[in-house]
Amino acid sequence: MFSGYRSTPAFVDGVLLLMGVANETALVQQLRAWGPPELHLLVALYVRRRFPMVIALNKADLPSAAGVHDALRARYPAEHFVPMSAEVECALLALRRQGRLQYVSGEGHFTLPPPPPSGAAAPTAAQQQQLQRVAAFFAPPAAAGGRTTGVQRVLAEALARCAVVCAFPTPTLPPQVPSLRHCLTLRPGATAEDVYWTLCYQKLIDGKFVRCEVVEPRPRGGAAAAQTLRKTDPLPGRAVLVRVLTNKRQMT
Known part of the structure; x- marks a missing residue:
């Protein structure tokens, strides 16, 4: 194990x-x-x-949800529960895509766009029904405490409990640009080979692995000297700059 x-x-x-x-x-x-x-x-x-877990309690938009959630928290006090409503989130995103409202995922409100010009297509009956439903979800007193659909909160809290290694691939060491375009989120214990295959999968490099160079930035600026890693060597820190060299196309 x-x-x-x-x-x-x-x-x-x-x-x-x-x-x-x-x-x-x-x-x-x-x-x-x-x-x-x-x-x-x-x-x-x-x-x-x-494997730290966050338990998403879906269907939080149903009237019976509050009682069920309270019972679960009382029965399993050590678990971390987050109420959410995937259906309301999907409805909001669909209506946003159709231009019927303005909404940012994770916020506790939405806004309606300006009235359409005369002759423009009016909302369909299904869209009207969805608009009424999402409006009821955010309506007081339910939204008095800043209610959201919970979808982004579930993701954020799950990621906060998951230790990750951030690898920033760069074509040169030290980097020749003030900011880096890519960040690879890898599991603890990830190796140079894991970085190589991730870059290949994202089509950032091509060819056979030659070597991997890693620099671990220091907290107060600057960086340590570059280390050369073998395929099976783990990355030396939680946030590192990496340069993977192959026998073909390199990062640009």
């Missing part, structure tokens, strides 16, 4: 510490006494830490 999900030794040590195992000696002593309960607890702790 640890190697299959590419957990770092420090991460595994943290999980074992929660199990009361502080060092290798304690592990050898306690492992002999472990049974199914301890094994299940170890797996549960590992999964909880390795």
